[in-house]
Each structure stands twice: as C-alpha cells, then as structure tokens.
Amino acid sequence: MASIYIETFGCQMNEADSQYIADRAASAGYTVAEQAEDANVVIINTCTVRDNAERRAYGRIGHLKMLKDADPALKLVVTGCLAEQDRDSMQRRAPHIDAVFGTKELRQLGDTIARWREEFADSALSEERALIMPMGGAADCITDAFSHLRGFVTVQRGCSYYCTFCIVPHVRGRFDHRPMAEVLSEARQRVDEGAREIMLVGQTVNAYRDPVNNDDFAELCRRVAQISGLERLAFISPHPKDFNEKTLADLAQIPQLNPRVHLPLQSAGDSTLRRMNRKYTLAQFKEKVAWIHEYMPGAAITTDVIVGFPGETEEDFQATLDYVASGAFANAYMFIYSKRRGTPAAHWEQVPGPVASERFGRLAEAQNTVTRAYHDRKIGTTVRALIQGISRKDRSKLAARTLDNVTVIAPLPPDYDEQRYAREPWLDVSIDAAYVWGCAGTAVRRAERFAGVGVSLESPLVSLLTA
Ligand code: SF4
Numbered sequence: 047m048a049s050i051y052i053e054t055f056g057c058q059m060n061e062a063d064s065q066y067i068a069d070r071a072a073s074a075g076y077t078v079a080e081q082a083e084d085a086n087v088v089i090i091n092t093c094t095v096r097d098n099a100e101r102r103a104y105g106r107i108g109h110l111k112m113l114k115d116a117d118p119a120l121k122l123v124v125t126g127c128l129a130e131q132d133r134d135s136m137q138r139r140a141p142h143i144d145a146v147f148g149t150k151e152l153r154q155l156g157d158t159i160a161r162w163r164e165e166f167a168d169s170a171l172s173e174e175r176a177l178i179m180p181m182g183g184a185a186d187c188i189t190d191a192f193s194h195l196r197g198f199v200t201v202q203r204g205c206s207y208y209c210t211f212c213i214v215p216h217v218r219g220r221f222d223h224r225p226m227a228e229v230l231s232e233a234r235q236r237v238d239e240g241a242r243e244i245m246l247v248g249q250t251v252n253a254y255r256d257p258v259n260n261d262d263f264a265e266l267c268r269r270v271a272q273i274s275g276l277e278r279l280a281f282i283s284p285h286p287k288d289f290n291e292k293t294l295a296d297l298a299q300i301p302q303l304n305p306r307v308h309l310p311l312q313s314a315g316d317s318t319l320r321r322m323n324r325k326y327t328l329a330q331f332k333e334k335v336a337w338i339h340e341y342m343p344g345a346a347i348t349t350d351v352i353v354g355f356p357g358e359t360e361e362d363f364q365a366t367l368d369y370v371a372s373g374a375f376a377n378a379y380m381f382i383y384s385k386r387r388g389t390p391a392a393h394w395e396q397v398p399g400p401v402a403s404e405r406f407g408r409l410a411e412a413q414n415t416v417t418r419a420y421h422d423r424k425i426g427t428t429v430r431a432l433i434q435g436i437s438r439k440d441r442s443k444l445a446a447r448t449l450d451n452v453t454v455i456a457p458l459p460p461d462y463d464e465q466r467y468a469r470e471p472w473l474d475v476s477i478d479a480a481y482v483w484g485c486a487g488t489a490v491r492r493a494e495r496f497a498g499v500g501v502s503l504e505s506p507l508v509s510l511l512t513a
Pocket of ligand 1: 205209213285
C-alpha cells in the first residue's frame with residue numbers, strides 16, 4: 047500500500063498544514079508512515095523564521111538524498127515557508143527534490159500526491175532501502191493513535207503587520223482570512239473525527255475578521271465552542287495589539303477556552319519595540335496583561351522574547367529582564383535574534399554575537415526560575431491532561447498536556463492499551479516532581495470526557511464514565 051511520511055519544522059501553522067496534507071493523502075488512499083524509510087512519498091514541511099530552522103531543513107533535505115539514491119522511485123517533496131522563499135533556487139541546490147510547493151499551493155500539493163498514488167499501487171519499497179542507516183526524524187502530530195485528539199484549524203494565512211525582524215509577510219503574504227463557515231466546517235469535521243481540543247491557528251490569530259460579514263475573533267471562538275462534542279478550545283498566536291478589553295471579556299465567557307494566553311512580548315524596551323514595528327509600548331502590553339488577569343483569573347500567560355535585536359541597548363535588555371524576572375510569564379520561548387534575508391532589520395547594525403549570547407543566558411536563567419516555580423506549584427495536586435502519546439525521551443512513559451499547556455509525564459499504567467487510552471484520553475496525573483520542562487507524576491485515573499468522572503486505573507473493567 048502507498049505510504050507517505052510528513053516531517054514538520056516550525057510553528058503550529060505548519061503543523062496545521064501537515065495535518066491537511068495527511069488528510070488529503072489518507073483520502074487518496076495512503077497510509078501515514080512513522081519513518082521516512084517506510085514511505086513512498088516524503089514531505090518536508092519547512093520553516094524559515096530563524097536561520098537555524100532554515101539550516102536544519104536544508105540539512106535534512108540533504109540527508110534524505112541517501113534514501114532517494116537507494117530508491118529513485120521515492121518522491122521527495124518540500125513545502126512550507128522555506129520552499130516559498132527559495133522556490134527558484136531550491137531544486138538547483140538539491141536536485142534530488144521531486145517537487146517544491148509554496149505555502150499557498152497546498153491544494154496543488156494534495157492533487158499531486160493523489161495523482162502519484164497510482165504509481166505506488168502494487169510496488170513494494172526498493173530492497174536497496176534496507177541497506178541504508180535509519181534516517182531519524184519524527185512525523186510528530188500526525189501518525190499515532192493520539193494525533194487526532196488535537197485538531198489544528200487554520201483561520202487565516204499571512205500577516206500584514208511587517209515586524210521588521212519577521213519573514214512571514216514576505217513569504218506567506220498579507221492577511222487572508224478564511225470565511226467563518228469554512229473554519230466551522232473544518233472544526234466540526236475534526237471533532238467528528240475524535241478531536242477533543244481544537245487549536246485555532248493563525249500568524250496573528252486574534253486579528254481575524256470574517257471576510258463575509260466582518261465578525262471578529264471572539265465571535266469565531268464563540269461559534270467554534272458551540273460545536274457539539276467540542277471539549278476544549280485554544281488558539282495561537284495572537285498579537286497584543288489586537289486584544290482590547292471587550293475581546294478579552296468576550297473570550298472569558300467561553301467555558302471551553304483553555305486558561306492560557308500566549309502573548310508575544312518580543313522586548314520590553316520601548317525603543318526596541320518601536321524598531322521592531324510591534325505597534326505597542328510596554329505600558330500598553332501591561333494593560334493587556336492586566337485585562338487577562340481581570341477577566342481570566344488564574345490563566346497562564348506565555349510569551350516569545352527576542353534577545354539581541356539590532357540596536358538593543360543594555361537598558362532595553364534590562365527592561366526585558368526585569369519584566370521577565372517579575373514573574374509575568376508562566377513560560378517563554380526565547381531566541382537570539384537571527385537575520386532573515388529580505389527583512390529591514392537584517393540591514394541594520396547588529397548586536398555582537400557574544401553580547402547577545404550573554405544577555406540570552408541571563409534571560410533564560412531568569413525565566414527558567416519563574417517557570418520552575420510555576421511548575422512547582424503543581425506538586426501535590428492532581429491535574430487533568432490530554433494525552434499526547436508515548437514520551438519521545440522515555441518510551442516507558444506517557445506524555446500529556448494540561449489546559450495551561452504544561453507537559454506532564456507519567457509511567458505507562460499497568461493496564462495501558464493504546465486504543466482504549468485513545469478513546470479515554472484524559473489522564474488525571476498526581477504530580478510529585480517539577481522541572482523547567484514540565485512535571486512528572488503518576489497517572490491515577492482516566493476519563494473519556496474532560497468534564498467526565500475519571501475511572502480509577504486499578505479497576506479498568508468497570509467504566510464509570512459519564513459523557
Ligand atoms: S505580527 Fe509580526 S512577528 Fe507576527 S507574523 Fe506578523 S510580521 Fe511576523
């Protein structure tokens with residue numbers, strides 16, 4: 047049977063696109079493979095938001111040449127932001143690639159793999175493949191028994207804000223909001239397929255406007271939450287500028303909304319924010335934070351921070367460090383600025399590498415202390431978390447994620463059965479240890495529904511679950 051392997055780099059937007067490709071492939075008759083060695087078609091969904099992601103993607107494409115050499119019938123396809131950016135040069139640089147599809151060509155990509163399907167109808171994979179070393183890599187989020195539990199639904203493509211460090215508007219174009227009816231229909235389909243949580247995805251998701259009637263993001267969330275059977279709702283990634291008090295108050299009325307808001311700060315230095323073209327000051331950002339605390343008490347706020355942006359002074363950096371150290375964020379994705387071709391900031395005078403690295407070290411230490419303290423507070427409690435699958439670092443453990451987006455791991459329960467746990471995917475985990483990356487504990491109950499009564503793992507034969 048024909049099979050496809052999809053490897054995803056980068057953000058949730060790419061994960062949503064990979065899920066779409068997997069769906070198209072499945073309806074064309076492919077199975078989804080867990081490793082590249084087992085696939086007729088290999089898709090690399092790339093990211094170019096940071097230099098490192100770009101280098102890793104090219105490294106991976108180069109690595110896969112071995113597989114293509116061993117089996118020329120294999121089709122290697124590259125998509126995503128890097129494919130969009132380098133569409134004219136990519137196949138010159140890596141001639142073993144069969145096709146390149148930009149970010150707006152997913153439909154064509156789906157049509158192409160559907161057409162190829164016939165070529166693989168009866169063909170076995172080349173025996174030469176057996177001679178090559180394992181290729182590594184992970185087809186995250188789309189292959190295992192738990193991958194359908196979280197449904198990514200794209201609500202908008204592109205971005206019109208042109209932050210001076212960001213490549214997204216250049217490769218994905220300006221805002222293109224999907225009609226709400228389309229978003230609702232896809233979300234409904236995901237729920238029908240077993241999704242317990244819907245993640246609405248957009249580069250600036252809360253700038254959403256229905257192109258048909260101009261309904262806003264809060265209205266979109268309200269309508270998605272009305273889908274029968276939907277248990278939890280999350281979204282990524284909002285822009286602080288697009289949160290006003292009313293939007294946050296409206297969102298707070300949605301019972302299924304997860305208690306976590308990702309609010310990308312980038313910097314707390316006003317002059318850096320201005321040069322970044324972020325369209326808010328620190329004071330305005332703090333006002334949004336205050337509204338989140340007021341309307342969603344207890345919600346975790348997470349963020350993104352860039353260190354060493356061109357022109358960042360020690361004073362600017364200190365403002366960021368002070369704000370982070372004050373405990374504003376439960377967690378933060380922190381990066382050292384890296385130049386992106388074609389963006390304004392790439393042409394500006396750069397902060398010397400050692401200075402940026404030293405600042406990054408201080409910032410990471412401060413945030414790690416805050417994050418660890420946030421996780422410490424869960425010790426001694428029992429949290430309900432949605433299973434993600436077997437832990438990649440330790441195959442004897444299950445990984446799950448709480449509503450506030452904290453990873454928890456627990457040893458596989460004695461009655462573990464993949465299919466049953468996929469049907470009853472909410473785990474109650476008694477937390478006994480905390481780390482910067484998350485928490486560890488013991489699974490004590492599982493439940494079919496988030497709001498359902500858990501069934502003790504010691505008595506697997508009798509289900510007391512309620513819908
Ligand atoms: S808001 Fe800024 S950082 Fe976010 S996608 Fe748009 S341009 Fe990039």
